[in-house]
Amino acid sequence: MANGRAAVIGAGLAGSAAARALAARDFTVVLFDKGRGPGGRMSTRRAETPLGPVRFDHGAQFITATGESFSEFLEQARTAGAADLWTGRTVSIDRGGNAESLREKTRWVGVPGMSAIVKTALDGFDARFGRRASHVSGEAGAWMIHFEDSPVEGPFDRLVLTLPPEQLIEFLARSDGDFSEIIAEALATKLSPCWAVMTVPANAADPGFDGAKLLGGAVRWMARMNSRPGQDGPDAWVLHASPDWSEAFLESDADTVARSLTEEAFIRFGLPMPVWSQAHRWRYALVTEAPGTPFGLDPSGTLGCAGDWRLGPRAELAWESGEALGQTLAD
Template identity: 40%
Template sequence: MNVAIIGAGLSGLSCADALAATGHRSALFDKGRGPGGRMATRRAGTVAGEASFDHGAQYFTARHPEFLKQVGDWSARGAASPWPEAGADAWVGVPAMNSVLKDMATRHDVEFNFNAKGLVRDGRKWLIVGDHESRGHFDAVVIAAPAEQSASILALHDFEMARAALLARSQPCWAAMFTFASPVPAAGNILRDRGAITWAARNNAKPGRAGLECWVVHANAAWSTAHLEESPGTVEQLLRDHFEAAIAAPLPAILYSVAHRWRYALSSGTGRGALWNEDIRLGVCGDWLLGPRVECAWLSGQELGARIAEAEIASMPLLGLRG
C-alpha cells in the first residue's frame, strides 16, 4: 500500500515507521522547512556565532513500554539523552530537540515546504492538493496535524472525524528566544510558573549543547491567549520584561531575540489513540487525540500505522489449496 502522510512531526513519522515495519510505503508532506513540528529547533546567526533554541517541546518523558524501547533506541543511536535537571524521567534530543525527528525522517520519503490544503478523491485513490500543485495517487491518507488544521481537511470526507477534530480545542503558547552576551544571573537553568511565564530554560545547559547563552521563554496559555494576535516584536519585548522581572535582576546585553507563536500548542486529548475510516482509507493521528505529550504523539502514530496494516491484511482475498 502507498500511503500519504500530511505532517512530518512525531506522530506522522511514527506512523510511517509502523507502516514500514509491515512493508508499506509512505510519502510525507510538511509545510515546514524540516522535520520537527512542535519538537522543532531554530538556529540563528549572531555576531558571536550560531545560536540554537528548542523553542517548542522542551523535553519528553517515557512511560509506555513500547515508547521506552523507542527512547532507548534513540539513546543508543546518540539522538537522545536524559536531562535530570528537568525531571527524573526527562529526555531531550541531542544535539537538538529535533534530532530524533531527523533520525526518523532519514528512513522515509519526506517533502518539505509543501502546504497540503486539501484532498481530492479520484476513483479509489487520493490526491494531495497543495498551494500550486498536487501529489498522488495514493491508496490511503493519514493526517498528522493539529486538530484545527486536520478539521478543515477532513470536513469534506468524514463528518465524524471532522467533528472530533473541531471539538478538540488547542491552547496557544508564545515562545520568546534570546541570546545574551554573558550568562543570565538566574538561580538555576530552569524557571517554572513565574507570573506570565510558565517555563524558561537555558538552552545551552541541556545535554549535548554548548556555546552561546541562549534562553527559551514560554508564556502560559492564559497570557498567550490574551496576546494571541499581537505582533512578534511586541510579544518579544513583553516577555523580555517578564523574564527580567522573574529573575529579579537586569538582563545582560541581548545579541539576538525573536518571538514565535505556537497557535496550536497544547490539547487536552480525547482519549482515543487514532481514527481510521477503512471505507475511504482515511486516518488521523496526533497528540490532540491521545494526550498532550510527546509520548502520546508517538503512540498515536504507531496505533494508526498498525490499524492500517491490519485493515490491509483483512481486505486481502483468502487463498486456498485444491487437491
C-alpha cells in the same frame, strides 16, 4: 511484496510513528510536510546573534517515556547520538518566589536539538518538505493529494493526516469523502496557544536553575539552552508564556511579546536584557480537551487522523496515536 502505497501528511512524531508502523507491514510510505524540515513543535531554531550562533529548542523542552515502544525508540536515538538525558537543575517557583526542585524523572532531549529525535524517526523514509497539502480527492484506496502550487500525488491506498484540529477541519471540508465523524471530534477539541521567546542575554547570569516552571506572571517556563547535551555557544534562554497570557496577546506584535517576556525575566530573576531576541507563536500548542481515542477513521477505514490532540499534550501520546493509526490502517 509491498501491501500498497501509503501517504502521511505531517512529518512530526505522530507522522513518523505511523510511517514506521505502515512500513513494518510492507507498505511503501511517503511523507509530506509544509515545513522546511522535520520537527513540528520539536523544531530546533538556529540563529546568528551578536555573541555567536545559537540553537534554540523553542517548542517542546524535553520529552518523557513510560511505554515500551517510545522508550525503545528513544534508546535507539541515543545510540545514534540523536538523543540524551537532560540533567539540568529544574525547579518550580511560586508567586512568592519560593523554589523547590521538580520531581525526579527521566527527561530526554535531542542532540544537538530536539529536531534530531524526529530526524532519527524519519531515517530511511521518503520525506518531502515544503509541500503544503490543500485537500484530497478520489475514493477509498485510491486517494489523490492536492498541493498548493505543486503537482497532485497519488493514488495512495492508505492516508494518514496529522494536522492540528483546526487545519484538519479545513482540509477535510475541501476534500472528497464522508469525514463527518472526524470533523465533529476535531470541532470538539480545544487547544491553547503559546508564545515562545528565544533570547541571548548581554552577559551570562545564573538565576540558580537551568529550567523553571513558574507560577504568576506572564512567563510559565524558562530554560537555559546551554545546560542541554550537545549545546554550546553563548548563554541563551527560551521563555514560554502561560496559556492565558498567550491567548490574551495572541495577535500581538512579535517584538512586543519578546520585550514583555524578557523584561519579566529581568525583573523576577535578574536575567540581563538581550542583545538578541525573537518571538514565535505556537498557535496550537497544548490540547486541553481531547477526544480520548488514539485516532479517527473515515468509514472506509483507509484514511485516518492522529496526533497528540487525540490523547493529550505529551510527545509520547503523539507517538502512540500515530503508531496505533498506522497499525490499524495496515491491517
